Structure formats: structure tokens, C-alpha cells
Amino acid sequence: MQILFRNTALPISFASHRRSIIIALIIVSCVCYFMTVSPQGGYLSSKILSTERSIYKDSTGVLDVEQMDETLLDLAPSAESKPSHSFGNIIPHDPSTSHRANATLLMLARNSDLDGVISSVEQLEAKFNRKFNYPWVFLNDEPFSYEFKRRVKVLTNGDVSFGLIPHETWVQPPWIDEERARRGRNMLTQDGVIYGDSVSYRNMCRFNSGFFFRHELLTPYKWYWRVEPDVRFYCDLEYDPFVFMEDHDKIYGFTISMPEWESTIISLWSVVKEFILDHPEYVSPNNSMSFISDDAGDSYNMCHFWSNFEIADMDFWRGEAYTKFFNYLENTGGFYYERWGDAPVHSIAAALFTRKDQLHFFKDIGYKHAEFSHCPQGRQWREGHCSCNPNDSFDFAENSCLRHFMRLDDDWMFG
Numbered sequence: 241m242q243i244l245f246r247n248t249a250l251p252i253s254f255a256s257h258r259r260s261i262i263i264a265l266i267i268v269s270c271v272c273y274f275m276t277v278s279p280q281g282g283y284l285s286s287k288i289l290s291t292e293r294s295i296y297k298d299s300t301g302v303l304d305v306e307q308m309d310e311t312l313l314d315l316a317p318s319a320e321s322k323p324s325h326s327f328g329n330i331i332p333h334d335p336s337t338s339h340r341a342n343a344t345l346l347m348l349a350r351n352s353d354l355d356g357v358i359s360s361v362e363q364l365e366a367k368f369n370r371k372f373n374y375p376w377v378f379l380n381d382e383p384f385s386y387e388f389k390r391r392v393k394v395l396t397n398g399d400v401s402f403g404l405i406p407h408e409t410w411v412q413p414p415w416i417d418e419e420r421a422r423r424g425r426n427m428l429t430q431d432g433v434i435y436g437d438s439v440s441y442r443n444m445c446r447f448n449s450g451f452f453f454r455h456e457l458l459t460p461y462k463w464y465w466r467v468e469p470d471v472r473f474y475c476d477l478e479y480d481p482f483v484f485m486e487d488h489d490k491i492y493g494f495t496i497s498m499p500e501w502e503s504t505i506i507s508l509w510s511v512v513k514e515f516i517l518d519h520p521e522y523v524s525p526n527n528s529m530s531f532i533s534d535d536a537g538d539s540y541n542m543c544h545f546w547s548n549f550e551i552a553d554m555d556f557w558r559g560e561a562y563t564k565f566f567n568y569l570e571n572t573g574g575f576y577y578e579r580w581g582d583a584p585v586h587s588i589a590a591a592l593f594t595r596k597d598q599l600h601f602f603k604d605i606g607y608k609h610a611e612f613s614h615c616p617q618g619r620q621w622r623e624g625h626c627s628c629n630p631n632d633s634f635d636f637a638e639n640s641c642l643r644h645f646m647r648l649d650d651d652w653m654f655g
């Protein structure tokens with residue numbers, strides 16, 4: 241009996257052992273299969289995704305992130321392996337498969353600005369550039385310290401250049417009548433105007449108006465994003481704003497617009513009007529005069545794009561219209577006799593010498609400089625994971641110039 245049991249038991253146990261092996265093999269195969277399609281870590285899944293990234297470009301080569309997310313969801317083979325909602329956000333940007341712009345991030349700074357520089361760079365890297373790796377250019381009127389360079393370079397994977405500004409493009413030109421300039425500074429100081437007494441502030445404004453784009457570190461580039469120390473970037477930026485500008489034939493992008501202190505630019509508009517009379521050929525037929533004037537150009541309403549944030553095309557500043565315009569302004573000495581800012585100078589030129597559809601309001605970029613911020617609204621606020629309060633945006637302030645920009649055309653709302 242025992243033998244019989246043994247004899248019969250042996251084949252039974254061998255057969256069941258074989259079944260177990262086959263079941264185990266099936267389970268292992270299934271696990272391997274689901275690992276490859278799992279959103280959490282499958283090597284193969286990331287391979288599929290990176291291929292899709294290169295497939296789902298529009299005709300201009302720009303990645304349509306929303307389209308890509310939807311497509312990936314469609315591709316998911318089963319409910320179990322469907323990507324989570326945030327899946328699209330963790331796909332690293334792969335510059336090798338995307339169209340890039342000839343662009344740089346740009347900051348003018350002093351060695352003493354280091355903490356504010358680090359704060360701004362750290363944020364822009366986290367919110368945007370970690371995925372895109374655009375280079376940075378830092379400019380200074382004095383050599384950057386070893387410490388400055390060491391602390392800044394470590395913040396980015398992009399190339400970083402540190403440049404010295406040529407003396408003659410920074411300091412007050414020798415032909416400026418210093419006595420007249422001093423009287424101008426005193427007047428603004430008495431009026432309590434910020435930086436009214438500062439020559440270095442005037443140097444900075446003049447440099448930003450007419451020279452930065454000619455610096456040897458910037459001449460290789462077409463596009464720049466101007467960044468200042470101690471600013472805030474509130475939202476994730478999943479697309480490339482330089483490529484956006486290029487593909488949509490834009491020239492100048494901004495986030496905040498406001499009126500200038502009138503006493504700093506007393507004679508600027510009359511000089512601008514003279515220039516327009518001398519050179520009507522540079523004024524675009526489709527210009528944005530109604531952004532900068534409420535009376536068809538008779539007077540300036542002081543509205544300007546706040547130039548501490550700019551994403552713009554340096555070829556426009558290097559072009560014939562702006563070169564002649566800047567030289568015209570420069571020859572009056574107004575940068576030193578008054579305190580002409582680069583913001584009204586850039587804004588007036590952009591408004592007059594470009595088509596209005598070449599100006600772009602980056603309403604999806606949450607940004608703060610000093611006490612004024614722009615916070616995106618609605619879907620853009622949610623999808624950008626913005627940390628700003630959407631109810632606290634300078635756009636709604638009485639003295640914001642956004643309504644002047646909006647009245648140019650309603651297209652900006654859909655642009």
C-alpha cells in the first residue's frame with residue numbers, strides 16, 4: 241500500500257511540481273510585462289515616451305505638451321498601466337529632440353548682489369531652465385569675484401559666462417556737461433525720486449538701453465531673457481518661451497506694465513516726436529501708439545513695460561531703427577541730464593517700430609520684482625502650480641498699464 245502510494249504519489253507530486261513551475265513562469269512573464277509598461281519606473285515606458293516626444297511636434301517643431309499628455313494617455317495599454325495624472329510633468333525635457341532657440345538668460349549684477357542673484361537663478365532653474373539648459377550670461381562693470389562665480393556656476397547645468405562691461409559703454413561720457421547733470425540730479429533728489437542722485441543708476445539705464453546687446457558675450461545670441469537679482473518666479477514653465485517668440489514672429493515680451501515717474505523723463509517724449517518727424521519710415525503702420533499715448537501721440541501717458549523682466553529679440557535692438565533711435569536719444573544727454581530709464585526707452589521703441597502683434601504679454605509667467613507681481617489666472621495658475629495669490633496681481637491695480645495694452649487688440653487674450 242505504502243509502495244503503491246509511493247508509486248502513485250511520485251508521478252502526482254512531479255506533475256504538480258511541473259504545473260507550479262509553469263504557473264511561476266507565467267507569473268514572472270506577466271510581472272515583467274507590466275513592469276515595462278508601468279508609469280512608475282519601466283525603462284521601456286520611458287523609451288516609448290521619449291520617442292513620442294519627438295513624434296508629437298507640430299509643424300514648427302514645438303512640442304505641444306497638452307497634446308502629448310493626451311496622446312500618452314491614449315497609448316496606455318490597460319487600466320492598470322495607465323499613467324497617473326501628473327505623468328506628463330515628470331517627463332524630462334530632452335533638448336536633443338526639440339527645436340531650440342539661439343537664446344541666453346541674462347543678468348546684470350554687482351558682486352554685492354550675490355544672495356539675490358542666487359535666489360533668482362535658483363528659482364528660474366527650478367521652474368524652467370532645468371529642463372531646457374539655456375546658457376546664462378552675467379555682466380558687471382567690475383570683475384566678478386571668484387566667490388560670485390563659484391556660487392553661481394553650481395546652480396545650473398547650462399553654460400555660464402561672466403563678462404566685464406567695457407568702460408566706455410558704462411560711464412558717463414566725457415562730453416556730458418557735468419554741471420548740468422548735477423543740477424538734474426539735485427532736482428530729482430529734492431523731488432524725492434528714487435535713485436534721483438545716482439550716477440551709477442543712470443549708467444545702468446543707459447547701458448541697458450543702448451549697449452548690452454552689443455557686448456561680446458551677447459553678440460552670438462538673438463534672444464535674451466533679462467533676469468534681476470531678488471525677483472520671484474512663481475510658476476512652472478513647461479514650454480520654451482524663446483521658441484514661442486520665434487515661432488509666433490514676436491519681438492518683445494513682458495509681464496508687468498506701469499507708468500514711469502514723469503519727472504525722470506521730462507523731455508523724452510518731445511525728443512521721440514522729433515525723431516519720428518525725422519524718420520517716419522521707421523514707424524510701423526501697425527504700431528502700438530495707443531499703448532503709450534492717450535491722444536494719438538501728442539503726449540506720452542508714461543506707460544511702459546517693466547524692463548526688469550524682458551524676453552526679447554536683440555536683433556531688434558541691433559537693427560537700423562533702434563540704433564538710430566538710441567543714438568538720437570543719446571546725443572541729447574537725457575540719460576544724465578534727466579534720468580531716462582531703459583524701460584520707457586525700450587517700450588517706446590517696441591511700441592512704435594514693431595507691429596502690435598509682435599508684442600507679447602507672458603500672462604502665464606508668474607513673476608515678482610520689488611513689491612509688484614503678476615500672477616496668472618485660472619487654468620494657467622493651476623497648471624503652472626503657481627505659488628502666488630491670483631487675487632494679488634498688479635494687473636488689477638488702478639495704475640497698471642495692462643488695460644492700455646489690452647485695448648490695442650483683444651488678440652492677446654487668445655495669443
Ligand SMILES: Nc1nc2c(ncn2[C@@H]2O[C@H](COP(=O)(O)OP(=O)(O)OP(=O)(O)O)[C@@H](O)[C@H]2O)c(=O)[nH]1
Nearest residue numbers: 348349350353379380381440441444468469548610
Ligand atoms: N554691475 C552693476 N549692476 C548694476 C548696477 N546698478 C544696478 N545694477 C543691476 O542692474 C539691474 C537694475 O538695477 P536695480 O537696482 O535693480 O534697479 P531697479 O530695478 O530700477 O530698482 P529696484 O527697485 O531697486 O530693483 C539689476 O540687475 C542690478 O543688479 C551697478 O552699478 N553695477
Ligand SMILES: [Mg+2]
Nearest residue numbers: 468469548609
Ligand atoms: Mg531691480
